[in-house]
Amino acid sequence: MSKSGAPTVPTLEQLRQLPLCHRETIPYDYIDAYGHMNVRYYFALWEKAAHGFMQYLGADVHTMLEQGRGNWVLRQVVDYLAEVREGDSIAVYARIVHRTPKRLHNKYWMANETRGNVAASSEVLVTCADLKARRTAPFPDAMGATMDARLAEHRALAWDAPVSGAIQA
Numbered sequence: 001m002s003k004s005g006a007p008t009v010p011t012l013e014q015l016r017q018l019p020l021c022h023r024e025t026i027p028y029d030y031i032d033a034y035g036h037m038n039v040r041y042y043f044a045l046w047e048k049a050a051h052g053f054m055q056y057l058g059a060d061v062h063t064m065l066e067q068g069r070g071n072w073v074l075r076q077v078v079d080y081l082a083e084v085r086e087g088d089s090i091a092v093y094a095r096i097v098h099r100t101p102k103r104l105h106n107k108y109w110m111a112n113e114t115r116g117n118v119a120a121s122s123e124v125l126v127t128c129a130d131l132k133a134r135r136t137a138p139f140p141d142a143m144g145a146t147m148d149a150r151l152a153e154h155r156a157l158a159w160d161a162p163v164s165g166a167i168q169a
Contacts, residue, residue: 007079008162009118015109017157018093021052023113026088037084042110046076046122049092049108057096057104058146059128059139067140068131074103075125077164081118088114095161096151098169101138103127104147105169107161125167 022045032038054060054071064070084090091111098105108122130137139147154161 007081007121007164009081009121010109010159010162012111012116012118014157014159015093015111015118018095018109018154019053019056020091021049021056021094021108022092024048024090026084026086026090028086031086035085042078042080042120042122045090045092045110046078046108046124049094050106050124050126052092053094053106053108056094057150058143063143064128065131069137069140070129070131071126072129072136073124074127075167077123077166079121079164081120082112082115084110084112084119088112090119095154096147097123097154097161097163099144099147099151100169101144102136103169105163105167107163123164123167125169 024045026037030037030041051061059071091113092108093111094106094108096104097107104126106124106126109118110120112119127136128139
């Protein structure tokens, strides 16, 4: 956060150093009565991006299900920074911030490629769950190793991921 309380936002150049997890052109159906994208579609886009990011981390839905595991969101902090309008092309980039054996702290940014700005960010705490026991469980070892390697890559970037302070893994 800046001194004014506004979220600190990475540049588009910095975001392009991260994995691109989803890209979409915003259709008319996503637009509300005020002429911009309705809140519910931000969450739909975050979910699409999360599937791509979890695949990048080795914990995609199919692999998780094969191992009787799932990814559950425990907390999410969203900042809306600029309007997204019909016809805008958005790209969602993601970064792993921290990891424990059972949890991931991730950050997503929605870049509006049409308007050249960062439209929103989503900070998320995810847990691994044993789907049979319906309880949290450690990520399988191979997934954890991939996550640790990705975390090391992200920590090696020349900029820190700005976080809200509301999420602790």
